[in-house]
Amino acid sequence: MPKPYFRHLFIGFLLIKGLISLDVQAQSSQIPIETKSKALVLEYDSTKTLRMLYYGEKLSNIKEYSTISKGYKQMTDYSGLSNAAYTPSGSKNLLEPAISVIHADGNRSLDLRYVKHEVKSIDPNSNQLDITLKDPVYDIYVVLHYKSFLSEDMIEQWTTIQNKEKKSISLEKFASANLTLKSNAYWLRQYHGDWAREMQVEEAPLTHGIKVLDSKLGTRANLFQPPSFMVSLGEKASEDEGTVLMASLAYSGNFKIDLEVDYLNNLRIIAGINNYASTVTLQSNQDFITPKLIYTLSTEGKGKASRNLHDWARKYKLLDGNGERLTLLNNWEATYFDFNEQKLKGLLQDTKKLGVDLFLLDDGWFGNKYPRNSDHSSLGDWEPNRQKLPNGITTLVEEATKQDVKFGIWVEPEMVSPKSELYEKHPDWVVKQPQREEHYFRNQLVLDLANPKVQDFVFQVLDDLFTKNPALAYIKWDCNAVIYNAHSAFLKDQGAFYISYVQGLYNVLERIRAKYPKVPMMLCSGGGGRVDYAALQYFTEFWPSDNTDPLERVFMQYEYSYFFPAISTSNHVTDWGKQPLKYRTDVAMMGKLGFDIVVSHLNDKDLLFCQNAVKTYDSFKDIVWHGQQYRLADPRVGDYASIMYVDDQKSEAVIFNYLVNNRYGAGSTDPVRLQGLDPQKRYQVQEINLYPEISSTLENSQIYSGDYLMKIGVNPDLNNKRTSVLLKISAQ
Known part of the structure; x- marks a missing residue:
């Protein structure tokens, strides 16, 4: 039976x-x-x-x-x-x-x-x-x-x-x-x-x-x-x-x-x-x-x-959850709002040099009557700024194609700046109490998505970008404001407002996905302010936090990982924090890898490391994205964190190890017991993603049984000189 x-x-x-x-x-x-x-x-x-x-x-x-x-x-x-x-x-x-x-x-x-x-x-x-x-x-x-x-x-x-x-x-x-x-x-x-x-x-x-x-x-x-x-x-x-x-x-x-x-x-x-x-x-x-x-x-x-x-x-839920993801270079921390067409073309060349798949143009590319040179204006005016981009977005997309990389762009279509042409033309589209003083969250207000006309407008923002730029390959969708003075000029029943707003958002996303079902999109909300499975069915990934300090990210990503698989998590290498470049890169690899650095400022060794890191990541990313995750050491309990991903065949695994305590003598004093392997198989443990001219302290030729690795384990040798260690486990 x-x-x-x-x-x-x-x-x-x-x-x-x-x-x-x-x-x-x-x-x-x-x-x-x-x-x-x-x-x-x-x-x-x-x-x-x-x-x-x-x-x-x-x-x-x-x-x-x-x-x-x-x-x-x-x-x-x-x-x-x-x-x-x-x-x-x-x-x-x-x-x-x-x-x-x-x-x-x-x-x-x-x-x-x-x-x-x-x-x-x-x-x-x-x-x-x-x-x-x-x-x-x-x-x-x-x-x-x-x-x-x-x-x-x-x-x-x-x-x-x-x-x-x-x-x-x-x-x-x-x-x-x-x-x-x-x-x-x-x-x-x-x-x-x-x-x-x-x-x-x-x-x-x-x-x-x-x-x-x-x-x-x-x-x-x-x-x-x-x-x-x-x-x-x-x-x-x-x-x-x-x-x-x-x-x-x-x-x-x-x-x-x-x-x-x-x-x-x-x-x-x-x-x-x-x-x-x-x-x-x-x-x-x-x-x-x-x-x-x-x-x-x-x-x-x-x-x-x-x-x-x-x-x-x-x-069942995450958009293209068993598919692929694009590595990228973002311009935000390299330029903030200060860029022009020539500077961006240089960054497109850096994207190719780095070896990642896509260049992401972040905030600051739009607004003419009110140029987007800070976060005090322009949201809602989604036309390329003629001074920064005299030839529009199209030229940049074409340049990306020449460089054999893809092009993506940032939008925040649910929001409006009080200093914008949209606000001047359609004040009734804005969420606000008509008789009360406006109160801003990050210098902006929220558009009334309960209103079908506003839904049409938000859809049109995205549709226009794709129509004018068919090769556009990625959208970063941001949402930075909360709702103050909740009131819809459209709705007769204000008791329905909060629910109608969310339903309006879903209506827009449904329309976008009906017309553009496969374009990768990042769900961002001033960091991780909107991470749930109702939204993620329309997005391929989410942005966990604007805090990209790698030490902080170890703790955040550890907790996020309980509820969301690694393939849905966007992690960028930035200049935040005091950790070395290798530590920052290793942490960003524990999900969907991106860079937000000035590539031209890297010295020769740092550049070589990043280029090699992208190739190394490409060799194991499928294990992280689609494998089974095991948390081997909790950063809140000891001196280090250890997180392991194993493929479904139990043939390959990758283990991320990070020192999280800088006190004297902190490190991995004992072996870390692994999980998810086949006890009958034999495995080689090899340290990977090493910085140029640095040798591993581990014996990479040693072969262990899966039984040994799960009962005894392996010590990654974390210490104040080896603060981040990546291990590749391969069945022999």
């Missing part, structure tokens, strides 16, 4: 071929969602109340899920809704709700009862469960969607709220997901930050009451706090041990995640769009679809959860 996992794959194949079908009416009160090794189990009782029974290891006997609840001897659940699958407000619920409604008659109560469920096979690796709930009194339906990915142990969850009443209703809360977890303790790993301080980590036990992770910024939603988090159950999970839920809300606007430890000691997680200053008016026969909460459960620590998420993201 086939194993359960392969049985599910076989059933999925039969469903797709139409050889079997699933009865959409429930034959049992138990509704299990099983993946390769995990199960999320829902059930309903005689009252048709749908509850979340279990989330954990999959059982071999599906009938035994029904006995799980008998093992819990908790206090009285007075309402019977403490573990509701989607908790309503205004009826008998006593805890935080997932949904709050004002009916057409003014009544605020809601009760949701099971009606039916249906399972659809999307492909042999993914199924979708849709469960319909209905209020017995009012014609309000809620459909809970669970899309499961078998191989990756991943679930996407979202909700459709349907108004079948004869008049409009108001939604005051509208969560995507409502999970209930049971344990004797819960540890939350969350993140905070600001510009140049992204992904600062905190981990602490959750106590009774509600912990809220949220954003009210409108744009750059995760500038202060990202919508990604982890919860360890029982003990605090380590990299390789413990039970941990890893989750991320796929939404680019205001979000809210409630983590409530209730009086029964359950953890209730309610996640979705933030209802702050937002009320959704739902007309009769209108639906509202929430964004998706993406999550996975690991019983093998944070590393396994992360690898699940990476595999899923590359395969």
Whole structure:
């Protein structure tokens, strides 16, 4: 008899071929969602109340899920809704709700009862469960969607709220997901930050009451706090041990995640769009679809959860996640706003000399009535500046072609400068309160993407660039401002503004990708202020932070890597920090490599090193982009960080090692145990990306068994003279 996992794959194949079908009416009160090794189990009782029974290891006997609840001897659940699958407000619920409604008659109560469920096979690796709930009194339906990915142990969850009443209703809360977890303790790993301080980590036990992770910024939603988090159950999970839920809300606007430890000691997680200053008016026969909460459960620590998420993201969510990426040279730190056509042509020659694929022209190329010579003007006036670029962008694209490199360009199309022709012509396109003083974030304001005319304008900015420059090969899309004085001159209902803005953004991105499906685009937001999977489905990569100090980046990239695969992370070599060029380059290689340096200022050895580094990177980049990641040493715990990537055949690997403590005697005193190799294979360990005329201190001819490397390890010999060491592992 086939194993359960392969049985599910076989059933999925039969469903797709139409050889079997699933009865959409429930034959049992138990509704299990099983993946390769995990199960999320829902059930309903005689009252048709749908509850979340279990989330954990999959059982071999599906009938035994029904006995799980008998093992819990908790206090009285007075309402019977403490573990509701989607908790309503205004009826008998006593805890935080997932949904709050004002009916057409003014009544605020809601009760949701099971009606039916249906399972659809999307492909042999993914199924979708849709469960319909209905209020017995009012014609309000809620459909809970669970899309499961078998191989990756991943679930996407979202909700459709349907108004079948004869008049409009108001939604005051509208969560995507409502999970209930049971344990004797819960540890939350969350993140905070600001510009140049992204992904600062905190981990602490959750106590009774509600912990809220949220954003009210409108744009750059995760500038202060990202919508990604982890919860360890029982003990605090380590990299390789413990039970941990890893989750991320796929939404680019205001979000809210409630983590409530209730009086029964359950953890209730309610996640979705933030209802702050937002009320959704739902007309009769209108639906509202929430964004998706993406999550996975690991019983093998944070590393396994992360690898699940990476595999899923590359395969299903990240644009061209299993494809290629372009290395590049950016002009920003070489020129800032001070450049002209001749200077840029010189940088195009430097791009070829360096050996990277693409030249990226950053901010400062546009504006005529108000030239873009600083960040105080010109946003919105997307015409090449005639003084800097008398022949426009086209000449530069042609020059790039002559140099056998590609050409990319920076835009910030959602924003407008008060000092711009666009602002003068269309003040009603700007997000602002009509009777209040304007308040600027980085000297700019936000365009009202709730307005279809503004959506057309933003699309046209990109479309014009591509139409006039068909060889344009890359876009860096920035978004630097948050929303102050939130108000849309277009919308009659201001309660819809924040949500309508984000929907307008997605509408534009959909149009761009419909016409230009394959052009690589970087998602930038004054650094990492907008990094979520709803946005990343339109982008090939994101910019983690404007802080490119390599020491800071080791810590940031380490934390980002839990939620986002390396192929999605843009890292540039710059002059930030005090670390040597090799350290800066090695850190940037741990993702998608770029340079933001003055190539002409490099001495001969530095230039040779960079040229060789690009070739070295090209030799192993596929392992980093598409391989399995293992975190071997946490920079917050010891003197160094060690991160490993292994290809799917377990034939090749690359290990990045960085000294993060400069105190006397700091270094790698012990061997670093490797992971993900084949214990039966034999491997050569070789130091790579060495600076010219520097020899390795390691014995590169030594051959080790995979068993030895994973049980004993290898010492990269990090010290104050060897602050960054890259190792290549090759099966012999």
